[in-house]
Amino acid sequence: MMNDQHKTLISILGGGESGVGAAILAQKEGFEVFVSDFGTIKDQYKQKLNRYKIPFEEGQHTKEKILASKEVIKSPGIPDSIALIKEIKENGIPVIDEIEFAFRYSDATIIAITGSNGKTTTTTLTHHIFSTGNYNVGLAGNIGFSFAEQVATQAHTYYILELSSFQLDNIHSFQPQIAMLLNITPDHMDRYNYQLENYINAKLRIIRNQTEKNDFIYNDEDENLLDVLGRTKVLPRTHPIKRGNFDGRFLSIGKSQFDTQTFCLKGEHNMFNTTCAITAAKIVGVPDEIIQRAMDTFVNVPHRLEVVATLDDVQYINDSKATNVDATYYALKAQTKSIVWIVGGTDKGNDYSPLISQVEDKVKAIICLGKDNTKLLEVFSPIIKIIEETQSATEAVQRAKIYAEAGDVVLLSPACASFDLFKNYEHRGDCFKEAVLHLKS
Numbered sequence: 529m530m531n532d533q534h535k536t537l538i539s540i541l542g543g544g545e546s547g548v549g550a551a552i553l554a555q556k557e558g559f560e561v562f563v564s565d566f567g568t569i570k571d572q573y574k575q576k577l578n579r580y581k582i583p584f585e586e587g588q589h590t591k592e593k594i595l596a597s598k599e600v601i602k603s604p605g606i607p608d609s610i611a612l613i614k615e616i617k618e619n620g621i622p623v624i625d626e627i628e629f630a631f632r633y634s635d636a637t638i639i640a641i642t643g644s645n646g647k648t649t650t651t652t653l654t655h656h657i658f659s660t661g662n663y664n665v666g667l668a669g670n671i672g673f674s675f676a677e678q679v680a681t682q683a684h685t686y687y688i689l690e691l692s693s694f695q696l697d698n699i700h701s702f703q704p705q706i707a708m709l710l711n712i713t714p715d716h717m718d719r720y721n722y723q724l725e726n727y728i729n730a731k732l733r734i735i736r737n738q739t740e741k742n743d744f745i746y747n748d749e750d751e752n753l754l755d756v757l758g759r760t761k762v763l764p765r766t767h768p769i770k771r772g773n774f775d776g777r778f779l780s781i782g783k784s785q786f787d788t789q790t791f792c793l794k795g796e797h798n799m800f801n802t803t804c805a806i807t808a809a810k811i812v813g814v815p816d817e818i819i820q821r822a823m824d825t826f827v828n829v830p831h832r833l834e835v836v837a838t839l840d841d842v843q844y845i846n847d848s849k850a851t852n853v854d855a856t857y858y859a860l861k862a863q864t865k866s867i868v869w870i871v872g873g874t875d876k877g878n879d880y881s882p883l884i885s886q887v888e889d890k891v892k893a894i895i896c897l898g899k900d901n902t903k904l905l906e907v908f909s910p911i912i913k914i915i916e917e918t919q920s921a922t923e924a925v926q927r928a929k930i931y932a933e934a935g936d937v938v939l940l941s942p943a944c945a946s947f948d949l950f951k952n953y954e955h956r957g958d959c960f961k962e963a964v965l966h967l968k969s
Contacts, residue, residue, distance in 0.1 A: 535560050539594045541612075542603025543569035543577070543584060546626040549674020550601045551582050553630060556680045562597070564589050595619055601629050604694035625698040627669065627691065630676035632701070636684055639808050640669075640702075642691045642734050643710025643747075645855045646801045649793065650710060651690035652829050653822075654805040658686055660822035661814050670695060686812075693730040703737040706808050707764070708745040710801065712752040713854035728756050738764040745769060745807050747800070767807055774799040781806050784816050791823045794833075795862035831957035833859060836964045841934035844925075844964045847941035848957030853878050856943035860886040865937045867891045868928045872898030873944030873956070880907045880943070887911060893931040897924045897940075899948040919949065921959035922966070929967060938964075 538554045540547045543565035554561045563569075563577060563584035577584050589612055594600065600616050600623045607613070608623075616623055631638070641651045648671055658665040666682070668675035669689035678684065689704070712728050735744050740763055747753055748768030773779060774796070779786045781803055793802060806819055828834065831849040838844070843865070850856045851873075860867065860883065869891045880903070887894075893914035896904050901917050909915055914931055918924040928938045940960045942953075950956040 537562060537593075537597045538599050538601060539564060539597040540601045541565070541589070541594075541606055543573050543586065544603060544605075545573075545674050546676070547601070547603050548573045548576055549677030549680070550626040550629050551577065551584075552580055552674075553633060553676040553680040554601070555580060555582060557633060562593055564594060591615075595621070597621055599624065601626055602698065604692060604697070608697065622700075623698055624700065625695050626674065626676050627689065627695050628699045628702050630674075630679045631699075631703070634679045634683065634687070636666075637686045637706075637812070638689060638704040639686070639706040639708065639812075640689045640691050640704035640734055641708040641710070641804075642693070642696065642731050643708075644713040644731075644852065645858065646710045646797065647690045647692075648829050648849065649798065649832055650708070650801040650805050651688055653793070653802060653826055654808055655688040656826050657805060657809045657814060657819055657822040658688065658812075660825065661818040663814075691734065693727060696730050696733040699733055699736075701737060703739075703742070704734065706743045706745065706811055707734045707738060708804055708808060709734060709747065709753060710804060711747050711750050711854070712756075713852065724752065725756070728752060732756065732760060735762065735764060740764065743767060743808075743811050745804050767811075769800065769803055769807065771796060771800055773803060779803065779806075781810070784810075784819075786816070786820055786823055788823065792826055792828050795858060797858040797862070831953060833862065834957070834961075836961045837968055839964070839968055842929075842932040842936050842938060844938045845940065846957045846960050846964075847939060848946070848953045848960060850941040850943060851945050851953055852876065853880060853882055853943050856941040857882055857886060859939060859941040860890060863890060863937050863939065865935055866933075868893045868895065868932045868936060868938045870895045870897050870924045870928060870938065870940040870960070871942055871944070872896040872901050872904055873942045873946050873950075874898070874948045875900070875903055875944055878903070878943060880904070883943070884908075884911065892936070893928070895924045895928050897921065897942065897949070898944065921956065922963040925960065925963035925967065 537560045540551050540563045543563050551561045551563050561582050565586045569586045655667040664685040666678045666684035666687045670692045671690045742764040744764040745767040748770050834846040836844045836846050847859045867890050894912050896917045932938050946953045946956040
């Protein structure tokens with residue numbers, strides 16, 4: 529700890545998982561800490577702040593105190609474009625993310641994973657591989673518990689971090705030993721002025737501080753990524769990953785072969801994600817037998833192609849985490865049966881045209897689940913005769929049941945954010961599962 533840190537004020541904007549974790553670490557490192565949330569702080573986080581005797585406010589931002597800070601740590605959900613953030617920066621106060629802050633106080637080996645799709649699956653699989661080998665490993669970032677709080681209270685030797693573009697926007701010195709970029713497809717375009725290049729540049733911040741001693745795993749078939757990489761100086765050792773190493777049962781990586789017979793992940797895209805996770809593990813030196821054991825025991829995350837139930841020979845699948853077009857494309861592609869597709873929510877500037885070929889080939893009926901389905905109706909009404917609008921998960925499941933026949937799949941894969949009718953994608957998925965299980969009863 530630096531001698532001049534004592535009593536130096538750090539303000540934290542956002543009283544959620546990352547903000548409260550950053551506050552705990554900042555307090556441990558000797559800073560004066562103030563947490564400010566313009567909304568309402570959840571009770572679980574208030575209790576934690578009170579336990580650590582960290583001052584906080586909610587429902588407002590006391591600008592005078594915030595502008596007296598040496599540094600501001602902001603929630604990744606707060607855009608840089610809001611007036612308060614602009615004013616903070618105009619006053620010469622650095623604005624960083626929890627990931628950047630926690631990195632300063634950790635000497636762990638960090639594997640950082642980003643991409644438009646597949647982050648959570650790849651991150652949890654990578655973490656599971658390390659856990660299976662009894663490595664001292666933490667799971668953090670956009671998943672699990674706060675990276676900063678773990679650094680403060682239960683430091684690990686390894687961290688597997690899932691990082692969104694929002695979290696990468698405000699990193700400056702963050703340097704993972706292994707960085708992974710799975711893919712780039714248009715997402716959060718409203719946050720990046722509808723410029724794909726801006727979004728790609730945010731993702732590429734994951735390697736900005738890497739050196740020749742670090743490793744970079746990336747998708748060697750992603751045109752958007754390859755275009756920018758061709759114009760970018762890349763210092764770390766590169767590990768380009770292509771598809772085509774899966775024969776239907778065995779996954780070949782280098783001289784190693786892994787049996788997928790009992791592996792829960794299915795589909796070409798998941799074999800790619802698995803290849804990336806295994807590549808990271810092998811760089812660190814995890815033995816093949818540990819990797820195979822991890823694949824045999826892995827359980828996929830909820831809300832990602834999660835089979836909820838099979839009723840009257842109709843399979844109901846919860847893919848609520850598919851909040852963009854590319855994720856839904858792979859969900860549709862992974863199905864081998866006729867689909868009743870539940871889609872919709874808050875549109876983020878989506879272009880649905882990449883889905884048309886899959887919809888024409890596999891979808892028999894569409895159930896829209898959103899407040900405004902205008903765009904979906906315009907795109908898919910000409911090609912699908914049965915297309916209905918609903919305003920709740922219960923209604924959507926009930927309508928889907930009418931059109932689903934034995935051997936079909938009812939697939940919730942929204943391609944949209946959830947905030948029009950639900951708190952978040954987890955809430956949407958839970959409501960879907962509850963509606964399906966109600967059918968069962």
